[in-house]
Amino acid sequence: MDFKFTEENIGKVSRIIQRYPEKKAAVMPVLYVAQEQNGGWISNEVVKSVSQVLEITEEEVMGVVTFYTMYHQKPVGKYHIQFCTNVSCMLRGAYPIWDSIREKLGIDNGGVTGDGKYSLEEVECMGSCGTAPMMAINEDFFENLTKDEALRIIESLK
Amino acid sequence: MSEIKIVLPDIKDYHILEVYRSHGGYENAKKAFSMSSDDVIDIVKKSGLRGRGGAAFATGLKWSFMPKTTDKPKYLCINGDESEPGSFKDRQIFEFNPHQMIEGILITCYAIGVKTAYIYIRGEYYKWIKLVQKALQDAYDAGLVGEKMKETYGTDFACEIYVHSGAGAYICGEESSLMNSIEGKRGYPRVKPPFPAQNGLWGCPTTINNVETLTNVPAIIKNGWEWFAGIGAPKHPGTILFGVSGHVNKPGVYELPSGTLLTDIIYKYAGGVPGDKKIKAVIPGGSSMPPLRGDKLEGVTMDADGLRAAGSSIGTGGIIVMDEDTDLVAVLLRITKFYHHESCGQCTPCREGTGWMEKILKRMNKGEASKADIDLLYRVATNIEGNTICALGEAAAWPVRFTLERFRDEFEKAMKDEVEMPVKNQVHSMRHTKIPIAPIHH
Ligand SMILES: Cc1cc2nc3c(=O)[nH]c(=O)nc-3n(C[C@H](O)[C@H](O)[C@H](O)COP(=O)(O)O)c2cc1C
Ligand code: SF4
Numbered sequence: 001m002d003f004k005f006t007e008e009n010i011g012k013v014s015r016i017i018q019r020y021p022e023k024k025a026a027v028m029p030v031l032y033v034a035q036e037q038n039g040g041w042i043s044n045e046v047v048k049s050v051s052q053v054l055e056i057t058e059e060e061v062m063g064v065v066t067f068y069t070m071y072h073q074k075p076v077g078k079y080h081i082q083f084c085t086n087v088s089c090m091l092r093g094a095y096p097i098w099d100s101i102r103e104k105l106g107i108d109n110g111g112v113t114g115d116g117k118y119s120l121e122e123v124e125c126m127g128s129c130g131t132a133p134m135m136a137i138n139e140d141f142f143e144n145l146t147k148d149e150a151l152r153i154i155e156s157l158k
Numbered sequence: 159m160s161e162i163k164i165v166l167p168d169i170k171d172y173h174i175l176e177v178y179r180s181h182g183g184y185e186n187a188k189k190a191f192s193m194s195s196d197d198v199i200d201i202v203k204k205s206g207l208r209g210r211g212g213a214a215f216a217t218g219l220k221w222s223f224m225p226k227t228t229d230k231p232k233y234l235c236i237n238g239d240e241s242e243p244g245s246f247k248d249r250q251i252f253e254f255n256p257h258q259m260i261e262g263i264l265i266t267c268y269a270i271g272v273k274t275a276y277i278y279i280r281g282e283y284y285k286w287i288k289l290v291q292k293a294l295q296d297a298y299d300a301g302l303v304g305e306k307m308k309e310t311y312g313t314d315f316a317c318e319i320y321v322h323s324g325a326g327a328y329i330c331g332e333e334s335s336l337m338n339s340i341e342g343k344r345g346y347p348r349v350k351p352p353f354p355a356q357n358g359l360w361g362c363p364t365t366i367n368n369v370e371t372l373t374n375v376p377a378i379i380k381n382g383w384e385w386f387a388g389i390g391a392p393k394h395p396g397t398i399l400f401g402v403s404g405h406v407n408k409p410g411v412y413e414l415p416s417g418t419l420l421t422d423i424i425y426k427y428a429g430g431v432p433g434d435k436k437i438k439a440v441i442p443g444g445s446s447m448p449p450l451r452g453d454k455l456e457g458v459t460m461d462a463d464g465l466r467a468a469g470s471s472i473g474t475g476g477i478i479v480m481d482e483d484t485d486l487v488a489v490l491l492r493i494t495k496f497y498h499h500e501s502c503g504q505c506t507p508c509r510e511g512t513g514w515m516e517k518i519l520k521r522m523n524k525g526e527a528s529k530a531d532i533d534l535l536y537r538v539a540t541n542i543e544g545n546t547i548c549a550l551g552e553a554a555a556w557p558v559r560f561t562l563e564r565f566r567d568e569f570e571k572a573m574k575d576e577v578e579m580p581v582k583n584q585v586h587s588m589r590h591t592k593i594p595i596a597p598i599h600h
């Protein structure tokens with residue numbers, strides 16, 4: 001599938017470039033713009049397009065995409081669930097909740113449900129240790145979770 | 159004394175520009191601009207302010223490393239990567255006091271002659287990135303940042319501030335990795351020297367400071383260095399944002415004078431341990447800091463010297479409390495898994511060592527390890543230390559080494575005397591033999 005920045009995003013990209021003395025430095029924020037436009041992941045076409053806009057090689061773009069976990073190299077669900085199991089969350093019962101979410105959705109870490117609605121990722125500390133356990137669904141944080149609460153939130157998504 | 163709040167004052171809607179200004183906000187920048195930049199650095203030096211990003215380095219001293227005469231542009235990076243497990247305090251500043259941070263950035267830029275600053279915020283802080291961008295936009299619109307500030311403050315100094323969001327790599331909190339990330343590269347730490355003040359962003363002089371560090375600066379300019387130097391522990395003055403998590407009744411961020419008793423933070427502020435259980439262990443400064451034994455907490459003060467004396471370090475001020483029922487093998491496995499995952503892979507001891515430690519701990523956690531594995535694990539950890547490009551090596555090794563030193567009994571209880579080694583571990587089991595063997599390469 002072809003990828004072309006929308007008119008609006010071309011404007012965004014040129015404003016981003018202004019912030020840095022070199023075009024190349026804009027690659028991370030530009031990849032975010034592209035990922036959002038592309039439905040949440042970075043395809044080869046996206047890499048190509050970003051490399052053209054920033055006048056850098058596709059390898060340079062790929063190098064960045066593969067280093068940072070927040071650029072997804074395959075499609076994610078409509079609701080991308082990031083669940084923290086790091087130490088502060090673990091001490092407050094994250095693992096049993098994580099198990100029950102996996103069981104409920106029938107997918108494991110890195111999986112996407114068959115209908116494309118949910119994807120699941122076990123993540124490292126998200127900076128919510130004081131309100132642990134936590135998960136993020138797309139860009140929203142849900143904190144102080146219990147098992148019931150977590151499952152209820154996931155179920156309520158349309 | 160404990161009522162002093164510098165970084166997170168109890169003022170309603172303080173994050174809103176008008177409210178911040180009605181309390182004298184941005185007047186401190188104006189005051190600083192009327193002094194010489196050397197005087198500003200001098201005040202910060204005398205205040206005794208030390209970095210809140212982990213190493214507690216003297217802030218004024220760091221600023222004085224920036225060359226005064228150079229034809230290159232100079233840069234400031236504000237480190238809001240905040241990804242060390244157990245740390246969640248900069249997020250509070252982004253949400254509740256972004257303007258004081260911005261004002262601190264302005265004053266710092268003036269002091270070290272910087273015209274461009276980047277606030278690096280971890281990518282997962284979606285909401286907080288937006289909050290900072292909003293505050294920054296408001297400040298720009300009011301002519302408090304950018305070209306218009308010359309007119310607003312009546313000076314010939316101006317600087318630009320941009321937000322750069324990370325994308326899920328803990329290592330980018332390390333300052334040289336952070337600079338590579340801003341340059342649009344993979345976040346590999348750089349070999350030092352050269353140090354950032356000589357050769358930083360795009361090869362230009364650069365200073366990197368933590369968010370909380372710089373948020374203190376406007377208050378120091380306002381109230382004077384004597385005032386700041388008089389708060390808390392004399393050699394590490396001011397307040398510190400302590401993030402308390404784990405087994406406490408009231409987890410959260412508490413701003414308290416440095417030097418506050420660790421036991422006061424846990425029992426008086428964070429409400430003690432649920433079910434009045436005893437404490438087995440406390441990590442005092444984010445997951446990479448050496449854990450303290452629960453029976454050795456009496457009298458420990460939360461400042462650089464106090465924690466050094468207790469055998470740990472202040473780190474990010476993130477305090478993780480573990481009660482008597484905590485399985486330390488499982489905790490250490492989880493921490494080690496994190497550092498293995500986050501190792502950038504440049505140095506063999508870190509890349510291989512973290513993986514090896516995780517493997518051994520996994521085996522221990524499954525009850526498939528022998529007592530000899532405790533020594534093996536210890537040796538792997540101590541072989542990482544000092545042999546790597548950046549301090550992630552130590553960050554991974556310290557928890558292992560010190561947990562084993564201080565809680566060896568816990569591990570011995572959980573290990574068998576002897577186990578049958580699965581085939582893939584035969585090479586490790588050679589240490590049981592008396593024959594000297596060649597070092598093992600992986
Ligand atoms: C692996 C690693 C991760 C780090 N993460 C952070 C971080 O998230 N935030 C931070 O301020 N400092 C972090 N640091 C420390 C920085 O390298 C640097 O010392 C600090 O930002 C300097 O600011 P300060 O002098 O104001 O403390 C990290 C260091 C290492 C080795
Ligand atoms: S110590 Fe680890 S994280 Fe740091 S540069 Fe070496 S491999 Fe990378």
Ligand code: FES
Pocket residue numbers: 084085086087088089090124125126127128129132134243244245
């Ligand atoms: S450990 Fe889960 S948010 Fe910090």
